[in-house]
Amino acid sequence: MKFFRKYDKNLGSSQRHNHHHSNLISSDLMANIEEIQSIFCETPDLVVRNFVIKQSNRQAALVYLSGITDSQMINNHVLKPLLFESGKDNCETDLRVSLGQIKETNKWQQIESAILNGECVLFVDKRTEAFIYYTSSFPKRSIEDSPIESSINGSHVGFTETGGDNVALIRKQIYNRELKIKEMTVGERGKSKLAILYLADVANHEVLKEIEERIQKVDVDSIINAGVLAEYIEDNPYSPFPQLLLTERPDFAASEILQGRIAIVVDRSPNVIIGPATFDSFFKTIDDYSSRWMVASFIRLMRYFGFLIAIFLPSIYIAIIFFHFEVIPLKLLLSIGESRERVPFPPYIEAFIMEITLEMLREAGVRLPAKIGQTVGIVGGIVIGQAAVEAGIVSNVMVIVVALTAIASFIIPNYEMGSAIRMVRFPMMILASLFGFVGLAIGLMILLAHFIALESLGMPYGSPIAPLRFPDWNDIFIRLPQWSIKKRPLSTNAVQLKKANSNRPKGDEQ
Numbered sequence: 001m002k003f004f005r006k007y008d009k010n011l012g013s014s015q016r017h018n019h020h021h022s023n024l025i026s027s028d029l030m031a032n033i034e035e036i037q038s039i040f041c042e043t044p045d046l047v048v049r050n051f052v053i054k055q056s057n058r059q060a061a062l063v064y065l066s067g068i069t070d071s072q073m074i075n076n077h078v079l080k081p082l083l084f085e086s087g088k089d090n091c092e093t094d095l096r097v098s099l100g101q102i103k104e105t106n107k108w109q110q111i112e113s114a115i116l117n118g119e120c121v122l123f124v125d126k127r128t129e130a131f132i133y134y135t136s137s138f139p140k141r142s143i144e145d146s147p148i149e150s151s152i153n154g155s156h157v158g159f160t161e162t163g164g165d166n167v168a169l170i171r172k173q174i175y176n177r178e179l180k181i182k183e184m185t186v187g188e189r190g191k192s193k194l195a196i197l198y199l200a201d202v203a204n205h206e207v208l209k210e211i212e213e214r215i216q217k218v219d220v221d222s223i224i225n226a227g228v229l230a231e232y233i234e235d236n237p238y239s240p241f242p243q244l245l246l247t248e249r250p251d252f253a254a255s256e257i258l259q260g261r262i263a264i265v266v267d268r269s270p271n272v273i274i275g276p277a278t279f280d281s282f283f284k285t286i287d288d289y290s291s292r293w294m295v296a297s298f299i300r301l302m303r304y305f306g307f308l309i310a311i312f313l314p315s316i317y318i319a320i321i322f323f324h325f326e327v328i329p330l331k332l333l334l335s336i337g338e339s340r341e342r343v344p345f346p347p348y349i350e351a352f353i354m355e356i357t358l359e360m361l362r363e364a365g366v367r368l369p370a371k372i373g374q375t376v377g378i379v380g381g382i383v384i385g386q387a388a389v390e391a392g393i394v395s396n397v398m399v400i401v402v403a404l405t406a407i408a409s410f411i412i413p414n415y416e417m418g419s420a421i422r423m424v425r426f427p428m429m430i431l432a433s434l435f436g437f438v439g440l441a442i443g444l445m446i447l448l449a450h451f452i453a454l455e456s457l458g459m460p461y462g463s464p465i466a467p468l469r470f471p472d473w474n475d476i477f478i479r480l481p482q483w484s485i486k487k488r489p490l491s492t493n494a495v496q497l498k499k500a501n502s503n504r505p506k507g508d509e510q
Contacts, residue, residue, distance in 0.1 A: 017072075024106050028304035029059050029125035036063055039112055053082050053124065064120035071135035073099075074120055078133055082122075095122070101134035112192065136232030138162065146248035146270075148415055158248045163267030166250070169265065170272075173254030176343070178202070184215055186229070190222030194229070195265040202260045204493040207276060207457055211262060225269040235455045240423050243456040245274040245281055252286045260450070260494025276459035277433050278452060280476045281418040283307070288479055297478040302317035306411035307448045309404060310421045314351045315432035315440055317401045321347040323436030333395075342392035345478060348433035350394050354402040357384060359422065362406075370508060 025032050033048060040046045049062040062078065077098045085096055092221060105111060111121050143165065145151070146158030159166045182196040194215065196292045198208060214233040223229050226246055234243040247253055248270050253263050256274045264273040283303045288296040318329060321336070328336065343350060361380050382428025385403075388394045405425070412418040424447070431439030454461035464472035469490045474480040483504045487497045 005148075005212050008501065023108060023254040025108060025111070025123070025128065026189055027126050027128045027343055029061060029123055032123045032130075033061055035108065036111075036115075039108070040115070049079070052084060053095070054084060056084065056124075059125040061123045062120055063115060063123065063134070063204070065115060066119065068118035068138050069135050070142070073135045073137070074133075078120065078122070078135070082127055086124055095124075095131065097133065099133050099135070100490070103132040103134075103160070104129045105132060106130065116191075129228060130256060140165070149247065149252070149285075149413070151249070153285050153438060154249070154286040155251045157250055159253075159270045159272060161252060161268050161270055163195060163265050166265045167197065168255055169250035170197055170257070170265075174199075174257060179257070182212070184212070186218050187220060187222040189312075192223040192229075193267040194223075195267075197257060197263045197265065199257060201261070202258075202488070202494050203262055204260070204495055205314075207459070207493060208262055208469075210457055211264070215264075223266060224265070226266040226270075226271040226273050229264065229266055230273050233457075235457065239450065239454060240420045241279075241451075241461075242282065242283055242420065243275075243277060243454065243461060245277045245414070246271040246416060247274060248272075249286060255286055255289070256281075258499070260488045260492035276456040276492065277412075277461075278456065278463050279461055280467075282414040283412070285413045287483065293479050294480045297480075300479060301477055303411050303413065306408035307421060309408035310412070311400055311425055311428055312440065312444075313405050313408070313437055314355060315443070317398070318347045318429055319350055319432040319436040319440055322433060336395070339395040339397050344392070345394075346433075347398075348429060350398050351401075352426075354385075354394055355389070355405070355425065356387075358402055358406055445490045459491060459493060464489070468507050 008036060026035075035052075036048065037046070043065070046064045047062075047066050051060055051062070052058065053060050060082070062074070064074065080097065081097050103114075105114075111130055111132070114121055114132045116139055120132040120133050120135050122133065124131075140162045141160055143157055143160055145156040149158070159169065163317060171179065176199070178200045180198055180200045184194045184196065186192050186194060196208070218229070220228075220232070220234045223232075230242075230244045230246065231237060232255045236243065240245055242361065245256065247256075253272045253274060257263055257508075261274050261276065264275075266273070284368070287301060291299075321340075325333060345353070358381070361384070364380070381403075384392075385399045389396055390400060407420050409418055412421060428440065428443045431443045433439075435442065451462045452460075452466045460467060463469055464476065471487060472489045472491060474485055475489070483500065486500050488499050490497070
């Protein structure tokens with residue numbers, strides 16, 4: 001066993017060194033080509049194009065990966081000038097190409113990283129440096145509406161899997177020189193590029209420093225998407241509730257940056273991370289600020305009401321039927337008793353059967369193709385619910401309770417928060433089945449204590465409710481008119497709080 005452990009350790013060490021014989025490139029062109037072929041062995045899409053540079057009459061080789069580079073750009077802007085254009089007085093250092101971004105390097109690590117990033121590298125005989133040309137062209141989809149965060153009055157543009165495009169979409173929303181970008185790289189094998197976006201004169205630099213330190217501590221093979229990074233840098237990984245916002249909408253990300261928050265764009269992911277987040281952040285949408293304030297306030301109150309229904313309605317049903325049936329009016333009690341007459345299970349078993357069935361149907365609807373999934377979700381719910389009632393497995397009232405719970409959970413605009421609420425529902429049902437209303441009170445106190453203790457990037461998660469910050473209450477449960485919200489939220493700990501004046505043009509008051 002010791003031998004195998006030692007062997008694996010040595011193998012990992014050799015892989016980490018990437019088989020490099022030397023850190024610097026050679027002046028011999030053939031030696032450099034052999035080194036490249038040894039680094040990228042068993043790589044059929046590696047292209048090594050040998051040719052003679054007309055400007056200096058020297059042997060050269062252009063190296064790139066065919067699937068992730070723009071071949072038309074290479075032919076027109078790199079190969080064509082080097083093959084057919086003459087330099088001034090046959091100068092050996094004059095390498096004329098019509099590309100804007102060019103970098104010189106003599107390190108194999110940078111060359112390997114550049115090739116894997118879709119760039120092409122030029123080696124010239126008797127030169128101890130290589131030239132990196134930015135010609136990457138990864139396959140990507142076009143910019144379209146977000147399939148999860150639908151918009152009514154906002155823009156119909158969503159993020160894509162290309163980090164550069166996502167940064168550009170945010171820049172399009174914020175035309176300001178104070179919008180700063182810090183680039184970082186995470187991952188040992190599949191290196192992921194990150195871009196941290198913030199307003200330099202608004203965002204708190206202590207929070208920015210905290211984000212950078214947490215990202216630097218991430219030691220992993222690769223970050224596949226933004227959700228993976230969010231799990232690494234969040235404050236409490238054992239909480240069911242999300243502590244960082246994930247969004248697919250550039251207008252929402254720009255709005256949060258203007259509030260003083262910080263956005264993290266992860267290359268290869270259509271989601272952008274936003275922090276620090278508070279509990280109320282997950283109940284807001286950009287459409288709230290595009291609608292009239294009274295309508296937006298009514299919808300937002302309905303979301304909070306839906307939050308309470310989604311967590312507590314099945315538990316209240318179990319507690320009342322199992323422990324506190326005396327609180328039900330007599331006529332309703334007789335109706336419920338008649339509905340439950342044929343049901344052989346106690347209320348908590350009945351509730352668990354229906355809730356788990358609903359979750360399975362929901363997950364099946366999400367995973368199946370769109371056209372089939374929608375049909376399965378609707379038809380399956382109706383058929384199974386009706387059949388369960390007729391078979392005497394569940395009561396009619398239980399079907400109504402489960403349907404209301406499902407609708408309430410779907411009102412929550414943030415997918416991660418909605419999933420957390422559906423999961424918290426089950427412990428509440430267990431407490432209600434054991435202790436009735438006393439169990440519900442215990443569960444509610446635990447939930448409130450958890451919210452108060454949570455933090456997001458070191459900021460209180462329950463703000464502005466816990467701790468109480470009344471100036472921020474103009475945009476929590478009720479969204480007051482835009483002109484009355486003059487300051488940024490205190491929960492972001494922004495350096496500059498003022499964001500608007502209360503001055504607005506008056507109409508004809510005659």
